[in-house]
Amino acid sequence: MTADGDRVAIVGAGLAGCLLAVLLGRRGIPVTVYERRPDPRVAGAERGRSINLAISARGLAALEQVGLRERALRRALPMHGRMVHPxxxxPNFxxxxADRARAINSIGRAELNRFLLDTAEATPGVRLRFGERVTGVDAEAGAVLLEDAAPEPAGVVLAGDGAFSAVRRSLRLEHDDADFLEHAYKELTVPPRNGDFALDPDALHIWPxxxxxxxxxxxxxxxxxxTLFWPRSDFAALRSPREITAYFAxxxxxxxxxxxxxxxxxxxxPVGSLVTVRCEPWVRRGAGAAVALLGDAAHAIVPFFGQGANCAFEDCIEIDRCLDETGGDWARALTLYQERRKPNTDAIAEMALDNFVEMRDRVSSPVYRAKQAAQHALERRLAGRYVSRYELVSFSTMPYARIPARIRRQNLALGGAVLGAGAALGLALRAALRARR
Known part of the structure; x- marks a missing residue:
């Protein structure tokens, strides 16, 4: 499309928008990125809105594609496990x-966004425009709609403008559901203590x-x-400094x-919302523009598996791969992108919701800890044949949609092996008894 002078617009200069801009810019595609906020490298991050990221295998594989993997790891802290505070x-670690060697990586969202903004700004053909609030898109006219300016032409619009996407709302999709948890979140800070970490820095700490x-x-x-994850009504229940300090004590x-x-x-x-977005179709083609949703705009998930950014980065890599496979045909590439990614994002959305229950309820249970120890023992004994769900999600790039079936198959195989061993033991005992007679 760029051969005909059509413009590619990316809405949102967050993590996914910036990564995609770099990938497209490196293909020689001119891109304009519209961001409603001021440049966060100048204005700074919003107070209480960071929710530190846990970058793992999928995110690192994507950052590798734009040369940022090692830079991100230098500014991240590895967390090799959970420290549970019942x-x-x-506390128990x-x-x-299973080998205690693999880690997820804690990195500030604002810092990673700065890396990506710097890289996008340095990529030929990429223009970043801050303070530009996009209110929607007109696919028939081929235009990006701006709040305080005339519409601007665009032949391809890629919307990474978050869970409450203005572009998604303007498309009036056949299915567009936002499921809010009754829980919300609020951020707090534990500062350094005597110049050092006040808690073990090698763990993600949980108070279930x-x-x-x-x-x-x-x-x-x-x-x-x-980060507190409480029922929304609980935040309003603490009304005074005395009540706050007493409750936490x-x-x-x-x-x-x-x-x-x-x-x-x-x-x-602030108190933030926790939402799962399920919508379709992600792709809309009009006479003037092809429009596609990505990241939270297409499939926001709750943060309890640490996969929001990792998943959004995979969207960007998939769009780039589909452009390769279709010879740069945007219509075919975006259709293929949706077909491949939708089942995967549906799968991780469900796993993230389930992991919330695990983190707040199960991790402090002795039964859970015994089960986890047994899983790790199986992983060591059956290396490559038995892999936990957590490892498949966080330490592999296996498509999310294949993970539940993989877990079912290995559990069935394990159950069959246990039953077989039990049957064999029973036969051996009966034979021994007969021999004694």
Whole structure:
């Protein structure tokens, strides 16, 4: 399309929008990126809106494509497992992998976004336009609609403008569902203590409390970003500094004293929503433009498997791959992109919701810990043949949609082997008894 002078527009200069701009720019495709915010490298990140990222195999594979893998890892902290803080008990460390060697990587969203913005800005053919609020797209006219300016022409519009996407709303899709959890989130901070980490920096810390939880991820400045995941009504229940400090002293006693700014953070930081977006189709073709959704605009998921950014990065890589396979035919490439990615994003959305229950309820259970130890023992004994769901999601690039079936097959095979061994043991015992007679 660029041979005919058609413009490619990307809406949203977040993680996915920037990565896609770099990939397209390197193909020689001129791209304009519209972002409603001021340049975050100048204005800074919004207070209480970071939700640290856990970049794992999928995200690292995508960053490798644009030469940012090692740079990101240098600015990230590896977390080799969960540190679970049960109420009334001692913290216990639960490694993510059977060999205890694999880790997910804590990195600030704002910092990774800066890397990607810098790379996009340095890519020939990519233009970044900040303070430009896109209100929708007119696929028939082939135009991006702007809040305070005339529509601008675009032959391809790729919308990465988040879970509450203006582009998605303007398309009036046949199916567009946003399922909100009754839970919401709020961020707090554990600062360094005597110049060092106040908690173990090699772990993602979890305080499971049944219907709610708090997590903490380490930062390079030796602080921790904590996130409360509570029923929305619970946030309003604490009305005074005294109530806030008393509640945390009771429910999070081992960390409450490490948060000198607790009351200020609690009172000033916003309460954020947790939403799963399911919509289709992601692709709309009009007389003037082809439009496609990606990242949270197409499939926002809750953050409990740490896969939101990883999944969005995979969208970008898939679009780039489909352009290769179709010889740059945007219509065919975007159709193929949707066919391949939709089943995968549906699968990770369900796994993320299930992992919320695991993190807030199951991880503190002795039964869960015994099951996890048994899984790791099987992974060591049956290397490559038995792999846990967590490892397949976080430490492989197996398509998400194939993971549930893989887990079912290996569990059936394991169950059959156990039954077979039991039957063989029974036959041997009966034979032994007959021989004794």
């Amino acid at each position: 109420k009334g008990g001692e 639960q490694p993510y992998s 409390r049944g219907t709610s939880m708090m997590i903490a991820l380490p930062n390079l400045d030796r602080s921790f970003t904590c 009771e429910h999070y006693p081992d960390v409450a004293g490490l948060m000198p700014g607790l009351v200020d953070d609690y009172e000033r930081n």
